[in-house]
Structures are given as structure tokens and as C-alpha cells.
Amino acid sequence: MIVADQKPIEEILEILAPYKRVLFLGCQSCVAVCMAGGEKEVGLLAAAVRLARAKSGAPIEIAEGAAKRQCDDEFNEPFGPVIQQQEAVLSLACGVGVNKLAERFAIPILPALNTRFFGKVERQGIWKEVCAGCGDCILHLTGGICPIARCAKNLLNGPCGGVRADGTCEVKRDWPCAWVQIIQRLEELGQLERLLSTRMAAKDWSSDRHGGPRRRVREDMLLEA
Numbered sequence: 001m002i003v004a005d006q007k008p009i010e011e012i013l014e015i016l017a018p019y020k021r022v023l024f025l026g027c028q029s030c031v032a033v034c035m036a037g038g039e040k041e042v043g044l045l046a047a048a049v050r051l052a053r054a055k056s057g058a059p060i061e062i063a064e065g066a067a068k069r070q071c072d073d074e075f076n077e078p079f080g081p082v083i084q085q086q087e088a089v090l091s092l093a094c095g096v097g098v099n100k101l102a103e104r105f106a107i108p109i110l111p112a113l114n115t116r117f118f119g120k121v122e123r124q125g126i127w128k129e130v131c132a133g134c135g136d137c138i139l140h141l142t143g144g145i146c147p148i149a150r151c152a153k154n155l156l157n158g159p160c161g162g163v164r165a166d167g168t169c170e171v172k173r174d175w176p177c178a179w180v181q182i183i184q185r186l187e188e189l190g191q192l193e194r195l196l197s198t199r200m201a202a203k204d205w206s207s208d209r210h211g212g213p214r215r216r217v218r219e220d221m222l223l224e225a
């Protein structure tokens with residue numbers, strides 16, 4: 001899922017400063033699961049902002065809502081009538097949701113979150129990055145553990161010389177070395193030999209962010225123009 005954090009309240013208040021009538025629109029997907037931008041967070045943030053603005057003598061009128069998936073027009077459309085009555089929308093979705101609303105509605109769409117990464121829940125309250133969306137997955141070679149997202153140096157052919165004796169990373173000291181984990185996992189799967197006998201070719205990064213903005217086209221899904 002996409003993991004995001006709510007911006008500090010001071011920053012949100014600054015972003016909202018020019019506006020007096022705003023819709024706070026959450027998203028009930030990833031950001032609700034990581035407790036940054038779901039329906040509950042919309043209510044809590046709206047209450048905090050109303051209070052802060054009233055105290056500062058600049059009250060604000062806030063409407064509240066949460067789309068099922070803000071990255072999809074279909075789920076934003078029902079909020080169209082209420083959006084038309086606002087000066088701005090504060091989006092509590094990931095950056096995709098903010099972009100999507102900005103394309104569709106001709107009023108300022110403001111971000112309430114900092115979008116962080118594609119991650120998994122480690123345990124209650126902790127999420128870890130596990131995929132960097134490189135566009136050319138190699139997890140079948142690495143035991144399902146991603147060296148691009150989980151190795152601090154994105155190494156593709158084994159650990160660097162800095163891995164520490166306790167198996168932690170020399171860069172992210174409180175993280176396990178991704179390559180130690182990959183080797184352990186392949187040993188468990190009886191596939192270590194396969195890794196040792198293959199040298200991973202230099203990665204073609206053109207499918208990653210380094211190749212510029214990306215687009216996916218499924219010819220079989222296209223409707224005739």
C-alpha cells in the first residue's frame with residue numbers, strides 16, 4: 001500500500017491561511033489503513049483546524065468527506081456539488097489523489113499529507129518500505145525481498161563490504177541488511193546456488209522513475225475512439 005504521513009498542523013494551517021471555506025476530503029484506501037487520511041483522520045484534523053482558526057480570530061467553515069478511492073474520478077464525482085461551493089479542497093489522500101482532484105476541479109487542491117513510499121505493516125504503528133515501483137520486478141531471483149527498496153545502496157549482486165557483523169546495514173543502522181535477508185531466505189528455499197551462479201545484468205532503469213514520468217497502456221482494455 002501507499003504509506004503517507006499527515007503534515008504537521010502548523011504547515012496545514014499555513015497552507016489553509018488564505019481560505020475560509022474548505023472541503024477536507026479523505027480517502028478510504030491506503031491512507032486510511034496507515035491512519036493518515038481516512039474518514040477518522042478527516043474528522044480529527046477538521047476539529048483541530050476549526051479550533052486553531054477560531055482561536056486566531058480567523059474562523060473557517062469546513063465540510064468533511066472521504067472518497068472510497070481518491071485516485072479514481074468515479075469516486076470523487078459525488079463530491080462535485082460540494083466542491084463547487086468551496087474556495088479550496090484539502091486532500092488527505094496520497095499525491096495521486098491530489099493530482100487527480102487537481103485535474104478534475106478548477107479550484108485549489110491542497111495536500112494535507114506527505115506521501116512516503118510503497119510499504120507493508122511491520123507491526124501496529126510501523127510501516128516499512130518494500131517496493132520502489134521500479135517497473136521491472138526481480139523478486140523471483142531474490143526470494144521475494146527487494147534489494148532496490150530495502151538495500152540502502154540499491155545493490156543487485158550481493159551485499160556491500162559494510163554489512164555489520166550482526167547482519168544490520170551500515171547505512172541504516174537499525175535495519176537488517178537486505179542482502180543478508182535475501183541470502184538467508186534463498187538458503188531456506190534451497191535456491192542459494194541459483195543466485196550464486198547468476199550475475200544480475202546491469203539494470204535498465206528506464207522503467208523506473210529515472211526514465212521520467214511513466215504511463216501504462218493496456219491495448220486490450222482500450223475502447224475504440
Ligand code: SF4
Pocket residue numbers: 130131132133134135136137138139146147148149
Ligand atoms: S524489484 Fe522493482 S517492482 Fe519488484 S519489489 Fe523491487 S522495486 Fe518493486
Ligand code: SF4
Pocket residue numbers: 150151152153154155158159160161162163164168169170171172176177178179180
Ligand atoms: S549493508 Fe546491506 S542493505 Fe546496507 S547498503 Fe550494504 S548491502 Fe545494502
